[in-house]
Amino acid sequence: MALHHRLQRLRRRGLHKSPVLWIILAACLIEVVAHASKYRVPLPARELDTPFYNSCQEPITDGPRENAAIVMLARNEEVHKARRSVESLERRFNQWFKYPIIFLNDEPWRDEFIQTLNASTSGPTSFELIPKQEWSFPAWMDQDDARASIKKQGEQGILYAGKETYHHMCRFFSGYFYQVEALKKYKWYWRLEPDVEFSCSITYDPFVEMARHKKVYGFTISLWEEKRTCPSLFRKVADWKEEQNIPSTSLWKASIDASWVPWPFRSSLSWFSHRDRHGDGWNLCHYWSNFEIADLDFFRGRQYQDLYQKLEKDGGFYYERWGDAAVHSLAVNMLAKPEQVHHFADFGYRHDWYYQCPANAPGGQLPESATLNAVKESWAPEIQGGVGCRCECDGRTNRNHGSYCLHKMKAPNTISRPWSTWFLSWIF
Ligand SMILES: *[C@@H]1O[C@H](CO)[C@@H](O)[C@H](O)[C@H]1NC(C)=O
Numbered sequence: 001m002a003l004h005h006r007l008q009r010l011r012r013r014g015l016h017k018s019p020v021l022w023i024i025l026a027a028c029l030i031e032v033v034a035h036a037s038k039y040r041v042p043l044p045a046r047e048l049d050t051p052f053y054n055s056c057q058e059p060i061t062d063g064p065r066e067n068a069a070i071v072m073l074a075r076n077e078e079v080h081k082a083r084r085s086v087e088s089l090e091r092r093f094n095q096w097f098k099y100p101i102i103f104l105n106d107e108p109w110r111d112e113f114i115q116t117l118n119a120s121t122s123g124p125t126s127f128e129l130i131p132k133q134e135w136s137f138p139a140w141m142d143q144d145d146a147r148a149s150i151k152k153q154g155e156q157g158i159l160y161a162g163k164e165t166y167h168h169m170c171r172f173f174s175g176y177f178y179q180v181e182a183l184k185k186y187k188w189y190w191r192l193e194p195d196v197e198f199s200c201s202i203t204y205d206p207f208v209e210m211a212r213h214k215k216v217y218g219f220t221i222s223l224w225e226e227k228r229t230c231p232s233l234f235r236k237v238a239d240w241k242e243e244q245n246i247p248s249t250s251l252w253k254a255s256i257d258a259s260w261v262p263w264p265f266r267s268s269l270s271w272f273s274h275r276d277r278h279g280d281g282w283n284l285c286h287y288w289s290n291f292e293i294a295d296l297d298f299f300r301g302r303q304y305q306d307l308y309q310k311l312e313k314d315g316g317f318y319y320e321r322w323g324d325a326a327v328h329s330l331a332v333n334m335l336a337k338p339e340q341v342h343h344f345a346d347f348g349y350r351h352d353w354y355y356q357c358p359a360n361a362p363g364g365q366l367p368e369s370a371t372l373n374a375v376k377e378s379w380a381p382e383i384q385g386g387v388g389c390r391c392e393c394d395g396r397t398n399r400n401h402g403s404y405c406l407h408k409m410k411a412p413n414t415i416s417r418p419w420s421t422w423f424l425s426w427i428f
Contacts, residue, residue, distance in 0.1 A: 028262040035266070036258040039280070041250045048339040051346040052209040055364020056389035059096035059203045059371055066207035068188035070094070070101045070123070071177065073169070076110045079117070081194035086120040089192060091375060093202040100124040101192070102182050106135040106168070126182055134176040135168045138312055146318040153321060158228045161321035171317040173289065173324035175308045178296040187297060193290040199348030199357055200391035201372065206293050210342065216295040217332045218342040219287035220349040220356050221400045227284065229321040231273035233311075237330045238276035240310050244303070251333040251341065257281045285405040286329035290351050293344070303335050343406075346387040356400040357393035359386030 070089070074082045086101065094101075100123050103109070109127045118125045137143050147164065154162015161167075183189065188207045210218060241252075259266050259279045269279030276282075298304060308327075316322045332341060348357045360382045366372055372390070380394035400406060 031262050032260055035263070036260065039253045039256050039258040041254045044250075044338075049342055051344070051387045052206070052213070052342075053204050053346065053389075054387045055361035056201060056366040056369070056372060057203040058366065058369055060205070061096050061371070063205065064208070065097070065099070065205065066188050066211050067186055068099055068190065068207040069183065069186045070099050070190045070192050071104065071183065072101060072192045072194065073104045073173075073177075074113075074194050075105060076107065076113050078194040079110075079113045082113070083116055083120050085192055085194055085196045086117060088196070088198045090121050092198040092200065094121055094123050095375075096203070096371070097205055098123040099190070099207075100126065102180075103127045104130055104177070104180060106130045106165075128180060128182045130172065130176075130180065134179070135172055137318060138171075138315075140313075141315060141318065146315075149319050156228070158321055159226045161229060167318050167321060170322060170324050170327075171312070174317070174322070174327045175312060178299045183296065187295060189292070189294060189296050191290065191292040191294075193351060195351070196290065197348075197350040197355075199350065199355075199393055200346065200360075200388045201377070202347065203372065203389055206344070210293060210295070213342070214340060215342045216298045216336050216340045217287070217328075218293040218344055219289075220291045220344045220347050221288040221351075221354055222285055222329075222406050223288055223354065223400075224405060225284045225286050225323065225326045227274070229323055230316070230326055231320060232314075233316060233320070233322050233326055234274045234282035234330065235270070235276060236311060236314055236316065237307065237327075237334070238282075240307055241334055242277075244306075246303075246334060249334070249336075249338060251336070251338045255283055255285055255330070255333050257283045282330075283405075286323075286325045287332070288351070288354070289323075289325035289328050291344075291347075291349055292328070293342075298332075298336065301335075304331055307331055346389065348388060348391045348393065354400065358388035358391055359383035359394060360388045360391050361386045365390055 072082060072085070082103075101117075101121055103113075103117060103125065105128070108129060114127050117127075133139070137146055150162060150164055150167060177183065178189070188210065190206070206218065209215075257280070259269055259275075259281065261269055261279060266279040267277065269275050269281075270277045272281075274282045274284065311317070311322070311327065345356075346358050349355060350357075360380055362382045362384060364386075365379060365382065377390050378392075379390040380392060383394065
């Protein structure tokens with residue numbers, strides 16, 4: 001009402017005809033455009049990330065290996081789901097490369113699990129117990145209080161947030177997995193989840209290629225984080241970034257949606273979730289961390305450790321339901337260079353109802369390869385522009401959020417970015 005009256009008064013005084021008003025409006029517009037352009041991500045002169053290979057390779061079964069392990073967190077009850085994942089990876093990759101698989105559990109392993117999973121792979125296996133303090137509330141936290149919050153989050157219907165163990169898992173995968181005794185001697189890891197599927201053959205050693213190309217983090221699928229799981233996470237991470245004077249890489253800029261509110265009102269937006277103290281927002285895109293091939297030293301490094309300690313002290317792993325995917329993604333986008341992040345666009349991968357399925361590379365299936373033919377395999381037709389090796393699916397359906405989220409995440413790497421994504425990112 002008050003605003004309405006004021007506008008009427010302005011109109012009576014004929015202020016809308018005043019050049020001053022128009023000058024102020026124009027200045028605001030220029031200011032907003034100038035601000036948003038700070039987050040523009042220029043396309044690089046050359047591609048920063050491409051698949052390591054664009055077709056099947058003859059697997060080098062006796063080549064040099066990296067210091068790497070495949071890691072699966074599982075529960076005893078998940079024996080069949082775990083076996084499906086391991087068998088899929090065995091058939092599509094590990095029968096040739098024989099990397100060790102380390103199984104992690106917060107409870108003692110049952111014999112059935114150990115026998116079944118050990119028999120599912122040709123690589124060495126080990127079955128480890130996670131230390132109690134790495135799978136529980138931080139020592140300083142009031143557990144009753146935290147449990148009450150978890151109960152409330154569950155009642156609000158926030159995805160998985162009513163489950164105490166889910167919070168422990170997110171904390172473990174954010175702050176502790178790379179410190180597990182059995183993993184200490186490794187530099188590289190491949191995270192494998194129960195109930196996933198690999199639908200193309202992986203005929204080269206991704207660890208060797210990651211090392212050769214100086215990558216630190218590899219993913220298959222990226223998508224949006226559930227908003228309500230982490231209202232204050234981005235703010236905490238962004239505050240830490242400012243405290244540490246860490247410059248914004250193009251990858252970081254690509255994960256920001258610049259605010260369209262003019263100075264000096266912009267910073268008042270910081271009262272809302274998913275915004276930094278200047279009022280600019282996180283677009284919620286993240287790498288889906290149930291698949292990860294990464295350099296463990298990235299997580300063990302001083303900067304990630306420092307960031308993790310800040311997040312741990314904040315309590316958001318319990319008072320909200322911060323996911324390890326969001327934590328890893330924000331850290332990677334802040335601390336890694338764009339060319340150090342790799343999209344395994346040639347991997348066929350499914351988890352839950354999301355999947356990535358590349359098309360098969362023209363002339364790239366090595367139909368005469370005795371090694372590859374040892375497993376009876378039929379594969380989908382080859383398609384121009386395909387990068388896959390003996391993929392079961394034809395690449396026409398893909399439930400990876402490539403149209404918006406993935407392009408935005410990969411903005412510095414992507415030559416052909418549809419104009420519509422620019423348009424969308426300017427509006428929202
Ligand atoms: C797995 O099986 C192999 C071959 O049968 C055996 O040598 C090894 O000790 C087993 N490992 C475990 C952890 O049971």
